[in-house]
Structure formats: C-alpha cells, structure tokens
Amino acid sequence: MKKSLLDFIQSGVFLTRRSLLKLAAAGSALLLLGVDKAKAAVEWLSPRIVQQSAATTIDAAVKVVHSVCLSCNARCGVRAVVENGKLVKHSGNPYHPYNSRFEPVAYNTPLKDTLILPSPVCGKSQGMPNYAYSPYRILKPLKRAGARGTGKFEPIEWEQMIEEIAAGGKLFAHLGEDRVVPGIKELNSDSPIDSNAPELGPVRNGFIFIGGRDQNARKEFSDRFVKEALGSINRVGHTDICGIGFRMGNWTLTEKKQVEIKADPMSAEYILVFGANIYEALQPGINTYGAIVGHRSSKEAVKFTIIDPRATNASAHAENWIPIKPCQDGAFAMGMIRWMIENERLNMEFLSAPNPKVADQRGHACHTNATHLVIVDEKHKNSRKFLRISDLDPAAPEAEGEAYVVLAKDGKPLAFDKAEEAVLDAESSLKDASGKEIKVKTSFRLMKEGVMEHTVTEYAELSGVEAAQITKVAKEFTSHGTRAAVTQYHGAGNYLSGTYAAYAVAMLSVMVGSVDRKGGYMKGGGGAGSWNEGMYNLKDFPGKKKPQGVQISREKAAYEKTSEFKKKGYPSQRPWFPFSRGGLSVETLSGIDQQYPYPCKILFTYFFNPVYTIPGGYRYKETLESTDKVPLHVSIDIAVNESNLYADYIVPDITYSEGHYGFLTPHAPTLKFTGVRTPTIEPLTGRTADGRPFGEETFLIDLARAAGLAGFGENAITGKDGKAHPLMKGEDFYLRGIANLASAAKVPQASAEEIEFVEKNYPVARFKELLPKGEWEQVCYVLARGGVFDKTYEDVFDGEKHKYGLKRVVLYNEELATTKNSITGEFFPGTLKYVPPVTPTGTNIEEADKEYPFTVISHKMNLHTQSRTVLHDWSMEVFPENYVVVNIRDAEELGLKNGAKIRLVSRSNPDGVTGKAQVSQLVRKGCLGISFHYGHTQLGASHLPVRNAEEVFLGGKNVADKNGLIANPRHGAGLNPNDLGRLDESFANTPLIDPVGGIPDFSSTRVRIEKV
C-alpha cells in the first residue's frame, strides 16, 4: 500500500543522512515515500504538512524558522512553527547534528527537501511556548516601591529608568531612603578603588555584572558594555554552579586549555559515566548524546556503566549501576588506576611517547608529559617545576633551554623534543653544569606515588563500594583498546576537593590512550568560522577599555601579589583562586557580602537567580537586602524570581524566541559547526518611543549612551571597508555577526527560493537593509539552515585521530603544583592524590555533621531546566511536584511510607524544609535524591504587591488584580534542595566552596529526617 507523506511523518521513521542518500540514489526520497513527486517539486511544502495537517500549499498564516534552542544549554537546533505570529511548536532542525544523532541531512540539501523531515527535540524545548507566553512575564520596567524583598514594585517609563541608573542620586528618597545611590557615570573613573591596594584596580570594578544563562553573542554584547565600554573587570559568569567541578579536572589535565571533554558516543565501545545524567540532561543534550548512546547500546555496539549515588534513567540500559558515595568519584577512579598499574593494563606506547612527533608516529594525535622530569628537590629554586635544559646547562641558548628533559634508556638526560623514546617510570639524581645534584622524578612516577598512597580496598571503602566492583570496571575499561573513555559531568566534581576527583576521573582515559582518538576522550571541533570579526569588526571600537585589577571573586588572581598579603601573609580573609577556570558567581556574591577585597557599588544580574539555584543561596537574601552591601541592584530578566525580588530595578527582557541571537559551537565531543540563533517571533515586551523592544540590548545601548560610554550609538561598528555603522539596536551587532560567519565559512548565496523563504518567515529579515544585497543573500543560506553545518562527524577525523583535538594532556600540572592555598599557605598537589572533601580550612563536613545521617544529592529532570521551567505548564502537568527519594532500607528503618510528609533539617537550616518521601531502590542507602525545579517562592508562586500589575504582567487580569500579582500555589509545589545547603562558619556563613577552583558544593549537605 502506498503511504501518504503524513503517514510517513506520523510513523516517526527516523531518516539518517546516510539513509537519505540511499533514497536519493534510488531516484527520489519523496517518490520512495509515496509522495506525489510532481507536486512536491513545484510547490513549497507547507509547515502544516510537517506539523499539523495534510495540506499541500503555502499557508501564509504559518511560518517556520530554524534557530537554536535555549530551553537548556545543550544547543540543539530547533524548527519553530509560528502561526498568526504566535509560537505554537518546536521540533528539530534536520540540518543540525544535535537533532539527528550526529547524522543530519547534507548541508547543501535544498531547504524545501528538508521540510518534510521529522526531527526531534526534547520536552523542555517543546514547552517553549509556555515560557515565551508565560503570564508571569513582565513587560514594563519596574522600580522598587517599598523595602527590598517586599515585592513592592511600580512600573516606570523606560527613559526614567535609564536616566536614574546612569546618573544615580537620591533615587529612593520618596521611600524614606536618604542615601545617594551611585550611578554608572560615577563609576566611570580611573581612580583606584582602594588607594591602599592599587593592584585591585580602578573604581570601575565596583560595577559587577553576573550573568546566568549568558550564551555566546549575548555574552559578548554584555562584555562590550561591562568590560570594554565601562572598563570593569567584573563580568562574571556562572560556570561554578553550572558544573565547574568536572571542568576543573579537565582544566588541570589540559593545562588550562579545555574544560569540555567527553567520550565519543558514536564510536566508543565502552563509556564510564560519572555523575552525568546522559538520558535526561547533559550537553549535548538528551536528543543527542543520550539518543546516540541509547541507540548504539540497543544494537550492542556500546556498553556503559553508570557511577552515581542515584540510578539515572540511563541505568536501565547500562551494564552496571554503581551507587557510589557522594564526593568520592576520585577515590573510585584512583582505585581503578592502581589496579591498571599493578596489572599492566596501561597504554605504554601512548604514555611513553616523549613528544608530539613520536606520539603521532605511534598513532596518537595527542601526547602526554608522563616521561618529563620534575624537580623534587625542595631546596632547588625550581622545586616542583619541570626540569628544563637550562637547569642543567644555564648557558644553553634560550630556545633550547626551555625544553623539558626526559631520561633516555641509558639514564642520560635528553631534551624531550630530541628523544625517540624515554623512560616512563623513574626517578634519578642528575648533575647540573656546576656539578650540583638535582633530584628528579618522571610525571608518571609522581602520579603513581599519589595513586599508591591507598590500596584498592581502601579506595573501595572511601567510595563506599566493593573492591571487586572497582576491579571489574577497571578490567572492562581496559578491554577495548582506545575505544573506551569517561564522560563526567556535574555530579563528578561539584563538591569540596572536586578538582582532584575530576582530574582522576579524566585520567582514566589517558591511561588507556584514548585521548583524541575515535571512540575516545575528546573535545568538540570548534566553530565554523569567526562571527565577531571579518567583514565587520565587532570586537574593537575607539575608546575601548582594558579592564584592570582583580575580580571580586578573586578568580585568576594570586593572593601573594596583594597588599593584604604583604601586610599580614596567610591566611587571606577569603580564599583566592589563581588556578580556577573561573565564572565564580558564588564567590562573587560572597565577596559582595563581605565587601572583600573591595565593596560593590552597582550590581547587575542577568537571567540569574542565585537565591534559588545555589546550594545555600538563601544566605544571599541578606546580602541582596542590604543597601550598604549592594547600593544599586538592577536585574535584567523576564519575571520576578527569588533573587530579583530584592532588586531596585527590573529591566524586562525578551525570551530566546524573541531574540538572544547566538553563535553556538559544539559541546564536546567531536563535531565542528556553528548553530545560529535568531528570533522566531517578534518581541512581546514593551517598546521604546522609537520602536525598539525592551530587553538587554536596548537597555545596555541606551544606558551606555546616557552615561557617555564609548562603543554604542553612532559610528560604533567599523566595516572592513573602513565605513562606520551605528549600534542602536541588537540587530546592528548580531546581523553583522551572521554576515561575518557566512563570509568566514564561505557559504554560497542562497537560491532565490530560499531567500524568499527567509524573507517571508524570519523576523530578522526585517533588518536585511543593514547588509549589502550580496551579503544578505549569503546570510540567507545560513539562516535557512539555522547555522553552518558543513562538516560531518567523519570530517573531524583523520583516520583514528581527532583533527581538532586536545594535542597534549598532563599527568603533572606544573602551575597547579606551584600554586598555594591562600588560607593555609600550603602548595596544592600537582598530580593525582586522594584529597578528602574538606573546606578551605580543612573541615570535613561528613565528620563535622555526623549527627545528620543523610546526604542530600540533587539532579535535573528530563522535562525541566534549572529554576525557570516552573513556567512550563506542560512540564508541571506531567510532574506537578518533586519528592525526597529515600532508599527503601532507610525508609524501613525510619518507618516511612511512600508519600509520607517529612521535614529535612540541616545544620545551616535548622527550620528545615518539608517534602514528600518517595521510597525507592534507585538511590544509595544514606542518600536522599531531590530534583531541582520545584519549591519556588516566586515566579508566580507568591502574591506581589506590584502597582498596576494588570499592565505589568503578560497575563494581565488572568494573573493580577488591583492588589498586584495573584499567587499561584502550583508554582510553589515541592521543595528546593538548595534551601538546605550547608554554609561555612569559617567564612561568614556563606555557601561552601572548594579552595582550588572555587567549586560550590552540591554533595556535602547532610540532614536528618523528621516525620511531620
């Protein structure tokens, strides 16, 4: 029987690029699918065919836009269907590898041939219409109309808000606040912020901008304002709460070059999954990584093991679920490495290659420093550093003198780059030119010594598993050559001492030599081309400033270089993080709270809800409430949340459907592409007098101009031809960015049909006059396809080698080894070492909180993202609340039944929080699993006394009356695990952080259960 096109689409048959090519080779994909070929060839297929009905003609009411999803950070493509101007549906973009298990349609496939193709997105993305049209969205600028935290706001005119934030003054005198609030103009000064400590930088640094979900392009836009126009060093990201722990492991492994590294899901035979929820979250997301692993595992092409205190959904397909003790991933990994060393299951060819050339000859795109010698003589001036030729021969020419040294087989020292082979596991005593002895060990020997400090049995005890489980996994892991690797994520290191745990986990892939090899451990391949330079210079402008000094989070700055250190030495008042990857929002807030190392004057928060999303974030209510600690707080966001409840002004922002232009390169592993995010619908917020939508870009442009900052307004952007262009709206910046990308990627000009399609469907086409015709036509090729996806999975490999890989990984990190803990003054270990999870002052929370017998662990759910998806009505219908998942044996001991109401009490939150127990075998005994996303007090959950609320909120009378916003109890359902978060008494009761990376702790909070 001949199938109709709709039958085919509804069947959910999944077409890979290869299968499409096969169909094409046989004549026509459409013909084979039973479609009337003649009809399909002459007419555009209506999106209605794909999405809703069997109509076959163009429907003017329905538009389709290819863009990039931001319902989570995974960066999948989306196909937005917009009906009568309203977003009605998201599905996937068939050109995008993340919607097609890495096998999209060929990039040069004409658009019309792809409109028939089904392509998935997850439930979070499908819920986007709920988010974009949430009745709790604010449409007008709000100004505080009562004390901070009372929720009293009033709508004000855009111009008034801009003027007040630019100029400052007695902005709240009408509320009885006599203080003079600083404005942006006041901070535009090069005077030192602290004349006794000029190294901290200028007054400008009193401006602090913390970005939540601030993705590429919008991030550069805010950088332009914060760092380049105003000159503050404090544009801080939120990598810490996103998952800096595992990133610190990779950061150490790659000498600060890369943080995103994972097992290749397409070709691995065995994947060890540490703390990563691959079927429900991760980056790439559940459409991609989980889909590939699930698909291949169903064909027995890949096996995987889940190591996690909670059985994630993927455990159902896994070889094993190993319910490890929280914070002990490093112990498990080091137990494996010990077994691998003792049983000679290491890839010696890889590890013993002394330099890149030899590694390449042995089939590896990456090399290690395993054979390089480290000076272990404490008295030597370069102790803890690598031995260099200049240490042996100070007269060596500079270029040669810098070379690392290895030991040849005969025990003689040799420059690493001249060696064909070198000894891997050795120590020696070498003589320098003056005859003085220098004690050295290879990096491998130092790592091995760290690993050998504990037996496999001890590592098993530390990680709360059987020793046999460690050896079994180690045996399996080393049975697949270089087609085995780890994938670790948030759960594997976001806790105290997480740097060393995640470093040990990452090291497993090094031991089997799978780094940068197909099926192994690798980074992403990067973008398709530069977007912020080329045809238009979006990076530089006359008057651009270079930020100076130290971030208030103390990331990437050494305490030893400060005036404070010169005065009093160790300990510093709070930890400093010279080695951190950075993005330390938690320590930024703690710095603001403690006015250390200098006070905050103005805080901007963007898309950021720290009170809700940080473990122990409730502590910052006190910070944000204080007008001394935060004299002016401006929030840029779409709704009133638990944090901007304390703001002085809230700037209404657009959602990503209405903007958030972006250039999204792949997460690890493998691919090379740039997805392009553009609006799919027109902005819903109010507009300025000249018609620009309220939102981040319009706000920063107008504020910069009002404050007299460079880089915005007339002549702010320079073209390659020397012509100057204005920056008066977001599109002036972003559309030129797409032109840069299209030019750099050398894409062709779109066909007339595709140009017509873009101009009829894409909101950004309203601004096409910004570009010359030829550039616009090239841009249309990119827009029609939602980005540049011209490289396949195979294209990033040269045989087995990843072309765009890491190139070098280290068993000993010299910089880390020579960095000191600013509290204790002690050096950090430079290689693997079991470091228990302790605070910067050495407190072990497990021991300190013994009377609280349960450890809280948290996780994401497949229909939710962090805090904001409480606005996704469909997700909330499916899962109206969350639970406290209690191990069945613990429940029996406590006499708890499913659904029992319980209170969890922690040392830092003695009042506790209440929730419902869910008795399960899927969580480790002694652990309580609680998902994020619930337990809100804002985002619609509470009444807010906002003046003229019916005009302020998108839902109008449906959510507001003359008294303000009406509370919706559904939004307050469940509980938030972060409300229990352990605080550190040694540091002013602020949230726990790790001393190396500034990692916030998500896994150490202990509680007791009380029946309610």
Ligand code: SF4
């Ligand atoms: S995983 Fe889902 S929410 Fe995340 S980017 Fe992909 S489609 Fe969007």
